[in-house]
Amino acid sequence: MKDNIIDMRNIVKSFYIGTPNQLDILKDIDITIKEGEFVSIVGASGSGKSTLMNIIGALDRPTSGTYILNGTNVGEKTDNGLSEVRNKKIGFVFQTYNLIPRSSALKNVELPMLYYGMNRHERRERAEKLLELVGMEDRMKHLPNELSGGQKQRVAIARALANEPSIILADEPTGALDSSTGRLVMDLFHKVHEVEGKTIVFITHNYELAEETERIITLKDGKIVSEEYNDKYVKKFPDGEKICL
Template identity: 65%
Template sequence: MHGIVKKYYENQPNELEILHGIDLKIYEGEFVAIVGESGSGKSTLMNMIGALDRPTEGNYFLDGEDVSTLSDERLSEIRNQKIGFVFQNFCLIPRTSAVRNVEVPMMYAGIPGKQRREKALELLDMVGMKERASHKPNELSGGQNQRVAIARAMVNDPSLILADEPTGALDSKTGHLVMDIFHKLHKEQHKTIVLITHSQELAKETERIITISDGNILSDVGGEQK
């Protein structure tokens, strides 16, 4: 990211600038935490990283492609193919089984039914949820739903996993189990993981901690210079 500025109500009397020129480089295979209090700008920054919103100024390159200049259609493809999302509230489809929930991104990618089912079961097995594949979200605990969400995030082998407060709705023991899965993905599959959190304790489990305050990067600690 180079000079990322995000303004709302641009050129209006109530114009609001949330991000004030963010410069940020995250390398392939890193496990990074972006930490900030409520109102710090971390959610806005997450939306930029996830290609969910566009910067007002600046450039964002993902895998060498300038995401900030792309059409809505191409942005949708980027989100489907290159970014795996894990949210605090799971974002699962309520009346659909775990295995079907994991299959959803593959349906958008045009992958045939049998292949989708095999891949979904394989990923549920990876997060310890294969035995619960036919259960719907309301039949699963919070930690189990989050594991299903992680499996879904992995279906298209994304370049980047973006996790927004992934343990926020869980008790501490379950939260640790979920974090163990992220560590496994990082160590065994060398996934690039960006964790958005307000928790310093959670951030300390990562290799590098970027602290954001009032729309600016306050500090950037850890990680290897490459």
């Protein structure tokens, strides 16, 4: 049996909007995700999924509750410790790509490894292999403004894999793309999950995309209203060979 990689218990996130008023965004959230799972967190705007994503990604702290990430109690970390968790354990893919405009695709993918302390030769070699993995080997030297939306997102996925994170956390990664390009990007997530064996937490408002994942967690008004394994889940790369990076 695979180990739990995310274990959240009684997570609450509240904002104070003037004494004694309190706005509860997340209410007693319990989530367990095992190593290698592809899980979607789905909900309408205002359901609390972005707030939950920020806590999963160690970008924000809960008001109360316990969050264990890959054996580490995130709540006990200092701000510098949270930064280290983000850099080493989590690969982020955002709807808006968040690429550095004046850096090439190759340099964007190298950046997390620079912060990690990897030497120049190793950074470049791994960045090249990652860009090959996502089908961007012929665009390595291009700047973000020379790439299409789908190409930018593929670079962002390569960057997310740079430090061999425990989790890929994807926030509406197809939201800014047309349907055909979104389909290509979604297939790439399946490849990263099935061929590379990565744990993926996929945040979306799109229930059709959520139905492509192994397990669906539905949020409404800051609460989990359903959590179910997906009988419709089908592997896209059932015979994919492991790609050595």
